[in-house]
Amino acid sequence: MLTERQMLVLEAIVRVYTEVGQPVGSKSVVDFLPMHVSSATIRNEMVALENKGLIKKTHSSSGRIPSFLGYRYYVDHIVQPGVVPAAELVNIQNSLGVHFQKIDEIFAESTKILSDLTNYTAISLRPETTESRLEGFRLVPLGNHRIMAILVMSSGVVENQTFSIPKSINGSDLEAVTRLLNDQLIGLSLAEISMKLRTSIPVMLVDYMRRPDGILDVFGNILKQAAREQVFVGGKSNILDFATDSNVDELKSLYDLVDTSNNKNIGDLIGIQGKPIQIKIGEELTNQLLDNYSLISASYDVSDHGQGVIALLGPTNMPYSKMIGLLDAFSDELAKKLLDYYQQFDK
Amino acid sequence: MLTERQMLVLEAIVRVYTEVGQPVGSKSVVDFLPMHVSSATIRNEMVALENKGLIKKTHSSSGRIPSFLGYRYYVDHIVQPGVVPAAELVNIQNSLGVHFQKIDEIFAESTKILSDLTNYTAISLRPETTESRLEGFRLVPLGNHRIMAILVMSSGVVENQTFSIPKSINGSDLEAVTRLLNDQLIGLSLAEISMKLRTSIPVMLVDYMRRPDGILDVFGNILKQAAREQVFVGGKSNILDFATDSNVDELKSLYDLVDTSNNKNIGDLIGIQGKPIQIKIGEELTNQLLDNYSLISASYDVSDHGQGVIALLGPTNMPYSKMIGLLDAFSDELAKKLLDYYQQFDK
DNA sequence: TTTAGCACTTAGCACAATAGAGTGCTAAGA
């Protein structure tokens, strides 16, 4: 258990360290504290905090920096969400206020706004997609033996892919296949569809086409794509700013990590969201590369369309208070915007 | 005009520098040359080359490195395309030999193969798209007042976008609009379509929908997207390996430059292709950031589907001979593959 | 024209010296 003063000292160390980026000495803490005590007193308190494992030195005569446990204690017991300046809030509202044609654009743009606002990397997860179900399926002939397959999900997601069929299948066959797939698959979740595609569907298709593999591949591809496109990342290159040493290989690995174009699933970092605001620090991110990073994630509900998550990936020594406040406000605005969007279709 | 021996010395300096990465001294040149002369002789030749501006020193007593002019002279008058090892050729053929559903996949995959092969960044431009014409246009209702617009181009490109219409338009209106747009736009190039969209089309649409802006916006968007998706980049992160100093800001800018997701048009680097193989060195790339990079681009013809370009972006001191040979062979294979692909539909 | 020889230049590295920031401990004061 920490005394009142020890909490103040810990807070001082965390906050000064996030601002200055240098180990914090006893004198700096004195300057930061509301009451007056001597630096010797602070040194004694620091020894106590160090014994509890909350702060550490970088070398025997250096100032202190928060340890992993120290950050943890700070975010669990000390930090208060910062107040978002009115100007910034208006800024967010304006940025989100424009009209979007596709729901994807809302997510893509919101991560971009958030990363520009913070200079960190922003990650957005769509509202609850395990709940999303197939709403419709189309096969559109494009001429020249090519066909576009379109999937419409209840979450508002639309996925599509073009593919070619080796020999001409006539139009009524195509319609029959479309009807068949619609009958069989509508109302099912992605996982259930995946299952049926491997079991009952192939047998049914043989009536209409000699080799149904092609269209099944396409379906499989679209499903994979749908899963990947649940995650949006903005400000990818910002992550490079906080690499410990600017070793090029490390930088490349970091960028790969957040680059959604290469099938990495950065969404896994975020995991299940219990509380509205959740913070993972350094080693909690279970990736060697991210030992010096923290992730603040905020979940939000969009009425009955499920729960989305938006998160910030920044250095462990980021200004938590400010960022928590910002993310909180931002997720509120985003939820409102999404609700608006869905209401276009709901009534 | 250079003497025979001066050309040999210049070649030695370029080639040793590309292998070792260090300024080349007179003794190293002696070791490289086919005949025997003393280092003092080489030093005299080096003074001559330096006076012509083909090589330079990094400091008063250092070895020499090629200057911009020196590279230029080397690639224009000295270098011979390297022979591609049979094993590597087979490797390329195998990698390109698999079946692709979409033409996009061929381009995306080929840049990936090429960048893996070289550890540089590979850039691919689709065959001649100024020649590409609209082949078909579809509007597909997805339910819930949403519509997907699909454009099929003669180049094999398929672009699509979903959008929402504020109030329900009935099915026959939609068909009429589709028919109208097909009548008016098929056979036109992207540029011509762009034009018509701003002039005659809006007037015609008013009969079917009160506010045709929505669909016109969508059309505009798709066209923009089609233009952007002419460029494919593989091995983006490889560009970081050759930054002069690993200053993080510079690295971020480099990433941004090759990241197609942010509307930058790296395709502009390549420009119009006169010769089958074209090499741009350092400052010729007209981008401060790329002063230490060179671009080797190879153009290829796909019968009457126009001319494509595939290029490598690497450090100025890359092994030109080897890379030219490789790129030459690679573009041949790619052209064959594309021809195969188009022939699926042509007959 | 080529070459050996030599004086000269520079980068890069190891090493020492110094200043500055910060700590822990002790002893005295409240």
Added chain:
DNA sequence: TCTTAGCACTCTATTGTGCTAAGTGCTAAA
């Protein structure tokens, strides 16, 4: 018992110094 001034001590970071290796330009002889 808690707080504080004072001081010795530790470590980093910076600056300067000397040395070595690599390479050059020049000269004079072959």
